[in-house]
Amino acid sequence: MIRLGALLVAIIAACVSARGEDLIVALSTRDVAITSNYTGAEITVFGLIERDARAVARPGGYDIVAHVRGPVGEVVVQRKGRFGPIWLTENRSRYLSVPLFFSVLSSRPIKEITDETLRARLKLGLEYYLPPIPPGKEEAEEHDFRAALLRLRARDDALSVNEKGIDFIRPNLFSAHVRLPAKAPPGLYVVNLTLLAGGVELKSAQAGFVVRKAGFDAFVSSSARYEPMWYGFFAVLIAISLGYLANLVFRRD
Amino acid sequence: MPYEPTPSHNPRPSEGEARGAMQLYLPIAELSLNLFLLLGMGSAIGFISGLFGVGGGFLLTPLLIFVGIPAPVAVATSSVHLAASSVTSTLAYWRRNALDLKLGVVLTAGGLVGTLLGVIFFNQMRKLGHLDLVITISYVTLLMSVGSLMFVESAGAALDRHRGRPPKPATTGGVHWASRFPLRVHFERSKMTVSLIPLILLGAAIGFVGTVLGIGGGFLVVPALIYLFRVPTSVVVGTSLFQILVTMCAATFFHASVTQSVDIVLGLTLVVGGVIGAQFGTRAGQALKGEQFRLLLALLILIVGVRFASDLVIRPPEPYSITLQELER
Numbered sequence A: 001m002i003r004l005g006a007l008l009v010a011i012i013a014a015c016v017s018a019r020g021e022d023l024i025v026a027l028s029t030r031d032v033a034i035t036s037n038y039t040g041a042e043i044t045v046f047g048l049i050e051r052d053a054r055a056v057a058r059p060g061g062y063d064i065v066a067h068v069r070g071p072v073g074e075v076v077v078q079r080k081g082r083f084g085p086i087w088l089t090e091n092r093s094r095y096l097s098v099p100l101f102f103s104v105l106s107s108r109p110i111k112e113i114t115d116e117t118l119r120a121r122l123k124l125g126l127e128y129y130l131p132p133i134p135p136g137k138e139e140a141e142e143h144d145f146r147a148a149l150l151r152l153r154a155r156d157d158a159l160s161v162n163e164k165g166i167d168f169i170r171p172n173l174f175s176a177h178v179r180l181p182a183k184a185p186p187g188l189y190v191v192n193l194t195l196l197a198g199g200v201e202l203k204s205a206q207a208g209f210v211v212r213k214a215g216f217d218a219f220v221s222s223s224a225r226y227e228p229m230w231y232g233f234f235a236v237l238i239a240i241s242l243g244y245l246a247n248l249v250f251r252r253d
Numbered sequence B: 001m002p003y004e005p006t007p008s009h010n011p012r013p014s015e016g017e018a019r020g021a022m023q024l025y026l027p028i029a030e031l032s033l034n035l036f037l038l039l040g041m042g043s044a045i046g047f048i049s050g051l052f053g054v055g056g057g058f059l060l061t062p063l064l065i066f067v068g069i070p071a072p073v074a075v076a077t078s079s080v081h082l083a084a085s086s087v088t089s090t091l092a093y094w095r096r097n098a099l100d101l102k103l104g105v106v107l108t109a110g111g112l113v114g115t116l117l118g119v120i121f122f123n124q125m126r127k128l129g130h131l132d133l134v135i136t137i138s139y140v141t142l143l144m145s146v147g148s149l150m151f152v153e154s155a156g157a158a159l160d161r162h163r164g165r166p167p168k169p170a171t172t173g174g175v176h177w178a179s180r181f182p183l184r185v186h187f188e189r190s191k192m193t194v195s196l197i198p199l200i201l202l203g204a205a206i207g208f209v210g211t212v213l214g215i216g217g218g219f220l221v222v223p224a225l226i227y228l229f230r231v232p233t234s235v236v237v238g239t240s241l242f243q244i245l246v247t248m249c250a251a252t253f254f255h256a257s258v259t260q261s262v263d264i265v266l267g268l269t270l271v272v273g274g275v276i277g278a279q280f281g282t283r284a285g286q287a288l289k290g291e292q293f294r295l296l297l298a299l300l301i302l303i304v305g306v307r308f309a310s311d312l313v314i315r316p317p318e319p320y321s322i323t324l325q326e327l328e329r
Helices: A002-020 A116-122 A139-155 A215-226 A228-250 B035-052 B057-066 B071-095 B101-128 B131-162 B196-213 B218-228 B233-259 B264-285 B290-313
Strands: A021-027 A031-034 A041-051 A063-069 A072-083 A086-099 A102-106 A159-162 A166-170 A173-180 A187-197 A200-213 B023-026 B031-034 B184-187 B192-195 B320-326
Touching: A021 A187, A021 A200, A031 A215, A041 A187, A041 A200, A063 A166, A063 A173, A072 A139, A086 A139, A086 B290, A102 A173, A116 A200, A139 A159, A139 B320, A200 A215, A215 A228, A215 B264, A228 B071, A228 B233, A228 B264, B023 B035, B023 B264, B031 B035, B035 B057, B035 B071, B035 B264, B035 B290, B057 B071, B057 B131, B057 B196, B057 B290, B071 B101, B071 B131, B071 B196, B071 B233, B071 B264, B101 B131, B101 B184, B101 B196, B101 B233, B131 B196, B131 B218, B131 B290, B192 B196, B196 B218, B196 B233, B218 B233
Parallel strands: A031 A200, A102 A159
Antiparallel strands: A021 A041, A041 A173, A063 A102, A063 A187, A072 A086, A072 B320, A166 A173, A187 A200, B023 B031, B184 B192
16 A cells, blocks of 8 residues: 555656656767768767746756667677687677667766666666676676676777766756767667756656768678679679789789 | 676767878778778788789788778688789789699689688688687698798708709609599690699698688698699799689689678778789899798798787787677668
């Protein structure tokens, strides 16, 4: 009975807060084209917190947590170990459907924004990038593998945490920059924003952008994928004709 | 127990503009590299292949992997470069009539079978996740053994010449082991009568190794023809180049259609650099004496072999590595 009451209160609270503020998101681009001189891209996220008459005063100000997730893929982490005189892969750990790009941006450290219960429920922060460790796995070893995965992905700029990544221009207007490295895979990227105040979730919003190969590069990679025979034939033809051309240009007899 | 990673802070503002417009995006490798770096690598390999008359694949593939190209793309794309450069040099030898076409065709017949098997093996190993290990171990074994053999042989010859001893006469023709098998055929240009079986097996082995490692295999064919079959040196290089030309065209085609990891943009850039480098290499090569030349090549092969071996033997600074596989879109 008490639990039901608590649930009811929570629902009412959610409804009230949902009406109080609204979160509007805009991205600087929805479409990132990979062309021959592509070196990565920077996407700017703009957000507006709209307050209506019902919105209560937020003396602590607003907090924003943004997650940017790229297309998912399989990640395999290998560890080398010593076998006699040589170093070989001794163990590996496989992670299915992990976002191949992941970035967490927040207005201040997430741990200061809200408590562990809400972080776990909303999956806020880097802790929830990988699925929980399944039972039966050796935990200590699995931690090492996961730490290595995070370290290596961060080194390639495919994983980042920026606790000052959300800039409030006005108390209800903010922006954030997402830097995509050239190696970030093509596909759909989703930006999830969560608006919080006083450690409570108020509203969330979502926006997406697409990274795709364009022009010549798109043509090359789609031919390689869908017309592999023709692509191979053409590659051989190019090799032979360039070799022949070089022979004509540089012949000395 | 909650999982506590160390957060990494890398708020790097726009660095994209600073890197300049000379970056070239490679659509199959899916990364961008400096255009001049690629052209420079192509011409360096071209220079060496012009200098020594080898394809240079055994240097090119490791170099591509070293600058960050995924191993499958590096191996497959090297075959484009090798096909193009062997067209140029085969034509040059053809015009000088330094080519045994009949022998070349026989080797190629075996080579095509080997190439196809190589691509299938390559694809299987990639699926099992052992490709990098297979490539490393094969490179070490191959380069170290061929390099040491060549080094000992050429150092011996150089010493002999230094002491004023006449070089050992190269025996050609005559009856030897390779003519004891059935299916004997006479090769006029090479002045020999040998069975087709060992020749086809040699071609198949070279095709297989070449496809898996992204090398032409010239540094294997040439010594094999000289020492095992006693083919005259005058036609060996031309014939080997002809075999490499056909095998590498086939490797390009098979790689493109089976493993889909041939990057045409990367290949083109390397070929353009390679063509220019090869011209300078050929000129430089004319100033070298035979055994000096073999000694230098042996050293080069050994250096690459040691480099690969050190990867296996030295404690890796980072014991972990990751591979990514995008899911089907």
